[in-house]
Amino acid sequence: MSSKINKIDIFELGEKGKEISSPWSSTILLVRLTSDDGKEGWGEAPTTFMTLPVKESMKEVSRIFQGANFFNVEKNLKDFYRNSFYLSRSMEATSALSAFEIASWDLIGKELGAPIYNLLGGEYNSKIRAYANGWYSDCITPDDFVRKAKDVMKMGFTAMKFDPFGPHYDKITKEGVSYARDIVGTMRSELGDEVDLLIECHGRFSTHWAIEAGRVMDEFDPLFIEEPIHPEQELGLLEFKRYVSTPVALGERLLNKTDFARYISQGMVDIIQPDLTNSLGIFEAKKIASIAETFGVPVAYHNAFGPIQTAASLNVDYTLPNFLIQESFESFWPDWKKNLLKTSYKLDKGYFTLSGKPGLGVEVNEKILETNVVDGMEPFEANEPPWVVSGTFKDHKH
Numbered sequence: 001m002s003s004k005i006n007k008i009d010i011f012e013l014g015e016k017g018k019e020i021s022s023p024w025s026s027t028i029l030l031v032r033l034t035s036d037d038g039k040e041g042w043g044e045a046p047t048t049f050m051t052l053p054v055k056e057s058m059k060e061v062s063r064i065f066q067g068a069n070f071f072n073v074e075k076n077l078k079d080f081y082r083n084s085f086y087l088s089r090s091m092e093a094t095s096a097l098s099a100f101e102i103a104s105w106d107l108i109g110k111e112l113g114a115p116i117y118n119l120l121g122g123e124y125n126s127k128i129r130a131y132a133n134g135w136y137s138d139c140i141t142p143d144d145f146v147r148k149a150k151d152v153m154k155m156g157f158t159a160m161k162f163d164p165f166g167p168h169y170d171k172i173t174k175e176g177v178s179y180a181r182d183i184v185g186t187m188r189s190e191l192g193d194e195v196d197l198l199i200e201c202h203g204r205f206s207t208h209w210a211i212e213a214g215r216v217m218d219e220f221d222p223l224f225i226e227e228p229i230h231p232e233q234e235l236g237l238l239e240f241k242r243y244v245s246t247p248v249a250l251g252e253r254l255l256n257k258t259d260f261a262r263y264i265s266q267g268m269v270d271i272i273q274p275d276l277t278n279s280l281g282i283f284e285a286k287k288i289a290s291i292a293e294t295f296g297v298p299v300a301y302h303n304a305f306g307p308i309q310t311a312a313s314l315n316v317d318y319t320l321p322n323f324l325i326q327e328s329f330e331s332f333w334p335d336w337k338k339n340l341l342k343t344s345y346k347l348d349k350g351y352f353t354l355s356g357k358p359g360l361g362v363e364v365n366e367k368i369l370e371t372n373v374v375d376g377m378e379p380f381e382a383n384e385p386p387w388v389v390s391g392t393f394k395d396h397k398h
């Protein structure tokens, strides 16, 4: 049986010479680890406004993983940490390392002939409920949101996430609060009580204004309100939770289990959203979920980039007693991303299932590697930051 990483390839993918429909996640970063018996393991790292630094950081990680035994997941991480002095504070470093960790599990699974979930506790869930994100490009008015949301429901989704706060940043005006309230209220009355509405704040408010915006949402019974406050103002969450009863979800900018243990044990979060591609990969995701389980906190992995990330998240979702719901952008991806896998998981009527094949259970379509390799930063839009869904960072009066 092979256990050695023989070759490492790093790929940046995107759409050549084209502005992408959505300014967020228009590039993805993949790593391919090849074992000395020729098997391939795939991993992915996030990009948003850090595509090139993460790509460079992946070269640093390569220095540790080249020639390493890919079964030794814990050791390889620690070997990198011993060198990467800034790891516990650097999203670029944790992202790069996460890609290699995920790819190692893909190889382990392929070498053992087992899907990863069977190595992590087996199936607790066999069908993974998804919520839709990325569906509301160009939505400004309540009617815009409702029109597109109805299409999302026709696809079979019973839950959807959206950011109703337009261009408001740091603070929000009374008018901004009431406009967001209209959007969410109209969604609730037009779509009915059955659908789960998930409110995204993208961590853009300071505490006082987050409370102003958050408290009017309680009436519409959202499943959660996400990142209400700038991530560095974490103590504000305790204040926020005194005024807003909707559960708080967050986690996409936390880097490891210690970060999660701090938030969870302080009562700053109700639902956690670790991102496997920036919080040290598959094994750490399982550990984070176990810490959460001891506090009765459910898990909804953040998943905003490419299909390797989805496959990795699903493999852990399958095993979690405290699984809540899985984020999904796939239905709204550009074609090149939709075609990146030739063997894939399925997303049908709002539920994911894995293929049951070894490792991540996916196979990459090598053609896309030829046609969509790019080198550079993702497209930049001066009037719209890369973390919003395109065409939504506008005031309703414009």
Ligand SMILES: O=C(O)[C@H](O)[C@@H](O)[C@H](O)[C@H](O)CO
Pocket (backbone or CB within 6 Å): 024, 025, 048, 133, 200, 202, 252, 302, 303, 304, 327, 386, 387, 388, 389
């Ligand atoms: O919860 C989410 O899915 C995220 O907040 C996305 O909406 C971000 O825009 C993206 O992850 C940034 O790249």
Ligand SMILES: [Mg+2]
Pocket (backbone or CB within 6 Å): 200, 202, 226, 227, 252
């Ligand atoms: Mg988010």
